[in-house]
Amino acid sequence: MATEKVFHLGPVRVRVNAAGDDAAPRQRLSRERIVDVALAQMKERGYEAVSMRSIAKDLGTGPASLYAHVANKDELDQLLIDRVAGDFPIPEPDPERWDEQLKQSLLDMLTVYRAHPGVARATLGMIPTSPGAMRNAEGVMALCRAGGIPDQLAAWACDMFALYMGAVAIEEDVWRARAAAAGEGGEPLREEDMVAAVHDVFASLPADEFPLLRSLASVMTTGDADDRVGFAVDIMVEGLKALARREA
C-alpha cells in the first residue's frame, strides 16, 4: 500500500515510518522482522499469547501475509530457537577445571532461555539442528574431552543436559504465565504465597500414608529455582564423572 515512490504529497516528504503511524509500521515484511515481533511478544505476554495473528497485527497486516516468509508455525518456532541459541557462550576448555566450566555452561543455557521467555517451549521435540544448538553441543563435547570423559558418555550427557535445562526453562515459563493469568483480574500471585501453599499441602498429608513428606514439609519446599537448578547441575556433572570413573 504505502510504497517508497510516493513523494511530494504535501509540504513534507512522506516517511514510511512516520511517528503518527498507528502501531503499523509498513516496511517490507521479512523473516527477521517476524522473528523480532514474535520474541518481543513472548517476552511481554508469554509463549501462549503469541500467534500468527497476533504477530501479523503488530506488523500491521493479516496473518496470511506471514506465509510468504515462513512455511508455518513450526518453522517460525525453529527460527526463534536459531536466533536465541546463537547467544550460548562457549568457553575455552581448561583441563584443570573443565567440570566447573561445564556446570557454568549449563547454567548459561538457562540464563539465555530466561532472557527470552517462551522460546524454550518451542524446543520441545525439535531435533536441535540449529547452528546455535550445534555450537553448544560442540562446546560441551570439548569440555568432556578435556575432562577425559569417554565420547559415548559425553554424547549421551549432551542429550540429557539439553533436555533437563530445557525442561527447567519451560516449567518456569508455564509458572510465569499462570501467575500472570491469575493476576489479570486482581493482584498477581506472589511466589512465596505459592511456596507456602505447597508447604501446607505437604504438612497436612495423612501421617500414616505419607510420614516422610508430612514431617519433611519444610525441607521439601526449601530453596528457590537457582538452588534447585544448581543442585541438579551438580548431580549431573558429578554423576558423569562417577560413571566415567566406573567405566575406566
Add this chain to the structure above:
Amino acid sequence: MATEKVFHLGPVRVRVNAAGDDAAPRQRLSRERIVDVALAQMKERGYEAVSMRSIAKDLGTGPASLYAHVANKDELDQLLIDRVAGDFPIPEPDPERWDEQLKQSLLDMLTVYRAHPGVARATLGMIPTSPGAMRNAEGVMALCRAGGIPDQLAAWACDMFALYMGAVAIEEDVWRARAAAAGEGGEPLREEDMVAAVHDVFASLPADEFPLLRSLASVMTTGDADDRVGFAVDIMVEGLKALARREA
C-alpha cells in the same frame, strides 16, 4: 434424553448402551467417563488431538455439557494426571540395594507415562499435588533414607527426577505425534530414517567449526531411547550418591 425408565417400547427391553447406537452412548455424564474418553483419545491420536469438543463428540453431546463436571481444561488435565499417577509402583526400601530400587522406580515412572501417551504433557507446570504423585515422592524419599541420603538432597532430587522423567515422556510424545502427522498423507516416517538423517547432519558439519560433532556423528546418534534414559538414570542416582558422600 434416554432415561433408565423407558421400558416395554417393543418386543425387547431398551438398553441404554444398545449395540446399534451410533457411537453416542447416552449414559449420564460423569468426571470418570470424561476422563476415560480423554485418555482413550490421547492414546489413539495424541495430546494435541483431544479437545473439549472432541471429548464431547465421543460422548454424544456438545462441549458445553462437560462444564457441569469439570471447571475447565486445566482441571481436566489435573484429573488425567491423578488417574495415571495412581499406577506408579512403590517398592519396599531395602538398604542393601536402595540405589537399584531407585533406578527402577524412575524407569517405572516412564513406563507408566508411556502406557498413557499424552498425559505427561499435562504435568508441565502443574504442582504435583495429586495423590499418585505424592505416593511416588514418598517412595523416592523412603529409598533415599534407606540409602543414607541427607533429606535436603533427597528433596531436591525428587524434584529433579520428576522433571527429567516427565520431560523424556513429553519429548517422546511430541515425536510420536510428529511422526503420525507426517504419516497422515503417506507412509509414517520410520525411526531409523530419522536417526540416519540426524547422523548425516552431524557428518556434514563444517570440520573447522565442529570438529568433534562431525567426527563423532556415529557416537552422537548411537543408542535408542532406553539406552539414553538408562544412562540418565545412572547419572542422576550416581550423582546423588557422590553429592551425599561429599556432604558427609
Add this chain to the structure above:
DNA sequence: ACCTGAACACCGTTCAAGT
C-alpha cells in the same frame, strides 16, 4: 441439578485475487 444450542472471541492455514 444437569444438560443443551447458540454464540463469542479466538486459532493455523489456504486460496483466489490483487499489485
Add this chain to the structure above:
DNA sequence: ACCTGAACACCGTTCAAGT
C-alpha cells in the same frame, strides 16, 4: 514476487434456556 481479504475448519468458554 509479495501481499491481501475472505473463508475453512478448528479451539475454550459462557450463558440463557430448557428439562
